[in-house]
Amino acid sequence: MPRWEEHALPPAAEARFDRFSPSGPKTSLLSVPGAVGAAVAGFTPVGDVMGCVVHQVGFTEASTWAADRITQLALVLRQGYETALDRLTQEAAALGAHGVLGIDFTITSSDEMTQEFVALGTAVRAETKHRPRRPFTTELPGEDVGKLMRAGWVPARVAVGVAGRAFTDAWGRPMVSAWTWNTEVTMATELATAVRAAARAEFAEEIRDSGADGGIVSDLRFEVWPVHDVAVAAIATVTGTAIARFREGPATPAGVLRMLPLNRS
Template sequence: MPDWDGRGLPPVARARVDRFAASGLKTSLLTVPGAVGAEVAGFTAVGEVMGCVVQRVGWTGPGTWAADQVKLLSSMLRQGYATALDRIAQEATALGADGVLGIRFTVTPLDEVMREFVALGTAVRAESEQRPRRPFTTGLAGQDVGKLMQAGWVPVSVAIGVAGRAAYDYNMPNQTVAWAGNTEVDAPTKVVTEVRAAARAEFARAIRDCGADGGIVSAMTLQSWPVQEVAVAGIATVTGTAIARFHTGRAAPTSALKILPLNRS
């Protein structure tokens, strides 16, 4: 894409927005319960939206220290998620949407140094006169957003925490041999404990930075690997939705229809 400077919507995304505008079609990735839940919450699907970017990992050759390697990898993950999320929000804005529901991330290795980050979701428009300055983003399904709003909370933004750690322990080979028995391996324990805590802390900072009051964790992933038999490295990721309170009390005022169970005799 030589005519694109990397800012704003990519040309292919702009073309997709133009097709939506010309056709008048409203597509959705929501399930039937998700679509009904979104309608109960006061949202109408506008169209499916996508944010995509290919990130390259910095140099991680054989001589790179494990700590430097995980620092590069975690930075690449952080940038990839942020860029994909920003582009899906831009596409939602171009469609005239107020938010994006049900966002799902996929990370696909293209080779040893490149990974593709894709964020997919459904752009929705609120049935109200007030418009937010920037679309909200959430990984929650429509029915969950409906329940959240009835309880007095609104989604603000997808929040992501990424952290990487590495630890060296020259006693690790003695703890991992077959005859060592059932024993705790110190270095991996240290890494997975610290990296999970650091990812949760970054997730909390992301919530505070967007001005939200709390967060809902939707997923936590952990990847670890040995380094030259005397070290271990790990990367943890926490994803979820930052939420803000707009009403206190037992139930928020709403004109949503009651959904009756269909299993009545």
């Protein structure tokens, strides 16, 4: 199997460009409403694009404590999202696209040691004079992008926030009592709140670093599990789109129509 540089496109991805020749079909993952919305916003699909990476998940020492392992897992998640998104963007740029709509992330595990991260979306070309230097990326579908741009906002890039932590009882007491039911697990509640807040904070930092004016959250994933009955671990992931204001959109109605005349033709 031929090798390639880490930041270059895989040979299989380059081979896919043959079907995106000017005379070839233009494939799209957009729904019918999404395709119409993209067209209204001035975008033409040029092909579906994908970015993927397979990571080996493991720990340097068998005695690594739960908190250190969760930190490593969060790092693998963050790197997986970033690498898959970067390779998707490279494919879009190679097609001459100006953006990618409707990006969907999937994570699959073939065994306990590997995880595959896949980013899949539809590359589009702008039919306007003002075009971004680097293809923008968004999880939003075509119809939402059309509404967003009509209101004076433009998608900048996908932002991801990942946080992982583990809490343990200092006295080694069980996380859940075997004799008490239908009661709050305080340690798990505190952890869930802290991890979600940390993931949202990293998501907000990604938006600030991109120079955008705001962000739209598309998905929030959360997983929590016990560790040897005396600790609890959790990982939260927030994904969405950083958006920037490029002009003032149409004003929203000041009120609502309380009566509708029936004699109006």
